[in-house]
Amino acid sequence: MEASWGSGSAERGWYISAQQPEDSAAAELRPLLSNELHRQGSSGASFGFSVFNLMNAIMGSGILGLAYVMANTGILGFGFLLLLVALVASYSVHLLLSMCIQTAYLDPVVVAGTIIIQNIGAMSSYLLIIKTELPAAISEFLTGDHSGSWYLDGQTLLLIICVGIVFPLALLPRIGFLGYTSSLSFFFMVFFALVIIIKKWSIPCPLTLKSVEEFFQVSNATDDCKPTLFHFSKESAYAVPTMAFSFLCHTSILPIYCELQSPSKKRMQNVTNTAIALSFLIYFIAALFGYLTFYDKVESELLRGYSKYLPHDVVVMTVKLCILFAVLLTVPLIHFPARKALMMVFFSNFPFSWICHTLITLALNIIIVLLAIYVPDIRNVFGVIGASTSTCLIFVFPGLFYLKLSREDFLSWKKLGAFVLLISGILVGNFTFALIIFDWIKK
Template identity: 45%
Template sequence: MEMEKFSNGHGAAVPMDEEVPQEDQLFLEHKNGPTKTPQFTDFEGKTSVGMSVFNLSNAIMGSGILGLSYAMSNTGIVLFLVLLTCIACLSSYSIHLLLRSAGFVGIRAYEHLGMRAFGHPGKILAAVIITLHNIGAMSSYLFIVKSELPLVIQTLIGQTTGADVWFMNGNYLILIVTVSMILPLALMKHLGYLGYTSGFSLSCMVFFLSAVIYKRFHIGCPLEVFGNYSVVTEPSDDMCATKFFTVNQETAYAIPILAFAFVCHPEVLPIYTELKNPTKRRMQNVGNISILGMFVMYFLTATFGYLTFYENTEAELLHTYNKVDPLDTLILCVRFAVLIAVTLTVPVVLFPIRRALQQLLFPGKPFHWVRHIVIALCLLFVVNLLVILVPNIRDIFGIIGATTAPSLIFILPGLFYIRIIPTEQEPMNSRPKIQAACFTALGFVFMTMSLTFIALDWTSGEKRSLGGH
């Protein structure tokens, strides 16, 4: 390797171990082991495997779950299952590459892996990609709050149309939610404490899934619409037919929706850091369990949502239920549950951004509460300003999602593995290195394809929906 030493965060050069740690070797040496210089993120991991699964599952789960039924309507059940399985397996393999690279050099931050692999430019690139992607994710969550919370309030007070009052204004509501709920959680020192809120957030999404399954057996097809919502005038024979395999203009565009739904990689190493008795095998189990749980939830949500509305499925599943009855009590509760889930996810997504900024702007600095709080306040201010001032950021999300998501899932983990694992141990023609190279190439293909569809969307002016994490 070109770099035989790497910085430990305090500027001191630490020799790289000659041997690769075993699968079960502790990620960090304990007190009885060799003395090491502590890093600014260094502390004894106290988070259990269960809490770590909650945190990582909450990081995986995002607003993209609302678009999965739409993706299935454009792929069919069988093709959707194949694509979902492939992306879930690739995401698990990506976590394996990250843990393998991190365990070899004893680095616990995504940005430090970039530093170890490509020097300071690699560290900057990783930090910028994480920051842009997670800001986009946080903005998508707050956009759900901005659009759905006024509808919840409107239903609770019994109004059929929106009133021009401050508590029905989404811009005011996201500020209130940010200050009262998101900010206190974002100011916590350790990510592990958010396992409790992550568990509650996942419970809300389980309730959302239960409601989708329940409504499948209580909504007929063709739809009996309510009020002034769009009406199906002439039901066709195929309108309520189940499609197992279909290809149309939107099929390939459904692939980014599925991929974005599994982006969790910036959170993997922070969660690894706080895992009790951290080993690669334990963290890989955390990743596999989280991905498997989200795989089941995603497939069930997509299937029962699709089997409810078939061709009438909209890009956001909750909006489709408005066709039936916007005042439905169960759907009102579902909206409320989704709002709670996305609100509690924002602090989990904020932690990797703050870590990336601290690694980039304040390398080697010990933890300081003022810096911790100021970074959180600045990030929340930027995200709220973006949500308030930009009326439609679908194209912005598209660009960020088409570039940062494949970078985090495919490109960077593969490149880190190729650069960090020495050729003396694994030559470039070895099977693991070839697999990592193909994995990286797949990321570039995915990025090119996604950007192509966005360009076609801009040039043709057609309405296409891009799912976010």
């Protein structure tokens, strides 16, 4: 058995290769994991912390775009697609865990490149939300004219946050250290969903905006306040990519697995199923009540609607800060697999070095800050990244790897499932990507 381990398990501790039967390889993997964690003075992350870490990797900016997706697919159409993507995400993790003993998931350069692009896109989308929404959230707590102040400038705040919070957390040597921040992020997401439910009855429909002297109506038709069960338009092309983006956690599976207490594939699958099920529940509730609040006037980024129709509402202002903090805490978590992929591509033959670790973390921070500053609309990030790298990581690569590496007969249920996953990913990814590009050209 060949294994590669370094001083930081988040960096080098989850590359395993073996050419042995599955059971014996798994039996040898457990003591290796235990020894590595023992050298770092830890018994591993608990089941609960592992669920929180994985949920933090799953849930981020995607929750803000799903109400817009529901408006363009209908309640039942959205529910069916969201459940389908969640089941596919869980099954693809199952295939990944089945193969992780036999090969390194990040070994092929093309996979590492896909993970780098996916995670950079995800992190930049989170920072884009911070840059856009944090100044507005702060301004709602202030009275008087503060225009031109540095604390209301999105780019300045973004730089301060990245230097003071994101960079130090991303420098941590082990992903298990983020269990506390991940649990905090989870409760912020739950609070966000609860506030969306409560505030549904605070915004009347037809929608009205308050001008200086009077209310004026945005929507004049009561028909605009009736939910649709199924709805399809050119904007529906963003549905599956946004959902794929919202459930993408595969790049964090192996780092979390390697730091799990009593690690086994069954235990890690239970962590995954629990995290995906809880994420699905929160996603659906937030999307449903966000849609039932704004209907077809829902924004591509949900928080904008509350800023427009409920300015200076204390609960809304508080939940904005909470969701922004939750999104912010997701960024350091996604740094781990992105940095690992970069090290696999460029520094795979070098021992772990804090200098290299720090420089790569700094480079990733600079790239995502620049993207967050210059990308105009978060929907573009959801669409392009979701249709390309997210579908590859959820659909294409797990199916492809299983077909290539498994010794089972092709007509076995797992191999047929992997084949369907592969073909579905190629078709869905190419079709939705083509529709999105066509939509851009048309506009």
